[in-house]
Amino acid sequence: xxxxxxxxxxxxxxxxxxxxxxxxxxxxxxxxxxxxxxxxxxxxxxxxxxxxxxxxxxxxxxxxxxxxxxxxxxxxxxxxxxxxxxxxxxxxxxxxxxxxxxxxxxxxxxxxxxxxxxxxxxxxxxxxxxxxxxxxxxxxxxxxxxxxxxxxxxxxxxxxxxxxxxxxxxxxxxxxxxxxxxxxxxxxxxxxxxxxxxxxxxxxxxxxxxxxxxxxxxxxxxxxxxxxxxxxxxxxx
Amino acid sequence: xxxxxxxxxxxxxxxxxxxxxxxxxxxxxxxxxxxxxxxxxxxxxxxxxxxxxxxxxxxxxxxxxxxxxxxxxxxxxxxxxxxxxxxxxxxxxxxxxxxxxxxxxxxxxxxxxxxxxxxxxxxxxxxxxxxxxxxxxxxxxxxxxxxxxxxxxxxxxxxxxxxxxxxxxxxxxxxxxxxxxxxxxxxxxxxxxxxxxxxxxxxxxxxxxxxxxxxxxxxxxxxxxxxxxxxxxxxxx
Numbered sequence: 001x002x003x004x005x006x007x008x009x010x011x012x013x014x015x016x017x018x019x020x021x022x023x024x025x026x027x028x029x030x031x032x033x034x035x036x037x038x039x040x041x042x043x044x045x046x047x048x049x050x051x052x053x054x055x056x057x058x059x060x061x062x063x064x065x066x067x068x069x070x071x072x073x074x075x076x077x078x079x080x081x082x083x084x085x086x087x088x089x090x091x092x093x094x095x096x097x098x099x100x101x102x103x104x105x106x107x108x109x110x111x112x113x114x115x116x117x118x119x120x121x122x123x124x125x126x127x128x129x130x131x132x133x134x135x136x137x138x139x140x141x142x143x144x145x146x147x148x149x150x151x152x153x154x155x156x157x158x159x160x161x162x163x164x165x166x167x168x169x170x171x172x173x174x175x176x177x178x179x180x181x182x183x184x185x186x187x188x189x190x191x192x193x194x195x196x197x198x199x200x201x202x203x204x205x206x207x208x209x210x211x212x213x214x215x216x217x218x219x220x221x222x223x224x225x226x227x228x229x230x231x232x233x234x235x236x237x
Numbered sequence: 238x239x240x241x242x243x244x245x246x247x248x249x250x251x252x253x254x255x256x257x258x259x260x261x262x263x264x265x266x267x268x269x270x271x272x273x274x275x276x277x278x279x280x281x282x283x284x285x286x287x288x289x290x291x292x293x294x295x296x297x298x299x300x301x302x303x304x305x306x307x308x309x310x311x312x313x314x315x316x317x318x319x320x321x322x323x324x325x326x327x328x329x330x331x332x333x334x335x336x337x338x339x340x341x342x343x344x345x346x347x348x349x350x351x352x353x354x355x356x357x358x359x360x361x362x363x364x365x366x367x368x369x370x371x372x373x374x375x376x377x378x379x380x381x382x383x384x385x386x387x388x389x390x391x392x393x394x395x396x397x398x399x400x401x402x403x404x405x406x407x408x409x410x411x412x413x414x415x416x417x418x419x420x421x422x423x424x425x426x427x428x429x430x431x432x433x434x435x436x437x438x439x440x441x442x443x444x445x446x447x448x449x450x451x452x453x454x455x456x457x458x459x460x461x462x463x464x465x466x467x468x469x470x471x472x473x474x
Binding site: 051056067075088135137140143148155159223230235236 | 260262263264265288293331372379381389392395396399412414419428429433442444446448449453456457460464465467468469471472473
């Protein structure tokens with residue numbers, strides 16, 4: 001599980017950092033990173049709760065911001081208790097682990113990112129991530145603490161990455177109607193033509209296909225297509 | 238999950254009983270039975286650790302022996318950290334939950350039985366059970382406490398027995414390392430600033446988050462990031 005990383009963003013209580021370390025190491029994950037822990041690092045209370053985990057793990061790395069903590073990560077998954085108003089795929093812990101099998105096997109580093117105890121992750125932090133993970137719980141009693149969240153997600157990844165079954169992933173967004181996207185893409189092509197972007201006519205179809213792939217794959221919403229139009233206008237007016 | 242029962246045999250610490258109650262109720266299991274709890278029942282420390290679970294659950298039942306606690310149970314599963322020298326089927330938590338689907342659907346009561354914190358279940362208690370459940374962990378660091386064991390097993394049963402309707406698979410790309418994407422996004426922000434794109438400073442963070450979301454979500458490859466740089470250069474040279 002060398003390429004799995006757990007990141008705790010602004011953890012408040014040392015006890016929870018220790019519980020998280022113990023939880024993840026039970027399932028073979030030993031790369032723990034902290035972003036701006038409230039009480040600094042190292043932390044005696046964390047050590048007391050870790051049941052010896054820190055002695056077996058590499059040194060915990062500490063960063064000022066989440067952006068700095070994920071520079072070498074290929075896939076960033078934000079854990080969240082509530083659906084946010086963000087356009088991101090939301091997966092259950094089980095689905096997230098299953099969908100990580102292929103990238104994990106091709107050597108990509110996967111970061112599992114947890115927010116502060118009460119507040120969770122900020123929208124800015126979630127924006128750094130490709131997708132969100134949620135743990136389905138009893139709607140009448142949903143009360144998982146940080147250590148429990150880390151435990152369950154680490155468990156699912158351990159189960160999935162040891163078992164290595166296969167799944168057939170696909171995107172799950174709510175994209176704009178195709179014509180909206182086409183409108184943007186054809187305007188982009190015209191503007192690129194005007195700005196002499198296509199040095200070689202032979203390569204033009206390949207480049208256009210690549211550009212299309214990027215935008216199609218993300219499943220852009222109508223609002224996002226409007227934003228892209230705005231950006232294009234800013235550069236071309 | 239009415240027909241799932243959790244039984245703690247000779248639990249020592251009230252805190253662990255509370256943690257077990259909280260853990261199981263998160264996954265819809267509300268029938269908790271205790272066999273000869275060391276400190277009697279009720280227990281203030283249990284209440285303090287339960288995060289309100291006892292207020293939502295039916296009364297905890299207390300018994301002198303495991304045999305009395307399981308009279309109405311159809312299937313008894315003994316949880317164990319180590320394989321014992323007993324001739325019983327041993328299943329992982331996942332397998333045990335999967336194999337419970339059919340009996341559960343036909344109305345049988347299933348008991349998940351946990352032993353004392355250190356000693357675990359006695360051989361006599363295990364002899365009352367049809368099968369054993371074990372949770373596969375990191376062989377180099379296997380340190381699950383009672384509350385964590387209940388959490389993981391309750392989670393597997395909840396996953397198996399509740400309706401499996403959701404399936405939200407993710408994108409399957411080979412994304413560039415995070416720092417490559419950051420390089421493009423920060424350049425884009427600078428250029429947008431230069432081109433007077435942000436009419437209102439108040440909206441700038443929201444717009445930037447939206448732009449980031451678009452590009453992060455697609456899981457851009459390194460080649461695609463290079464293409465985006467090229468497009469930006471064409472418009473800004």
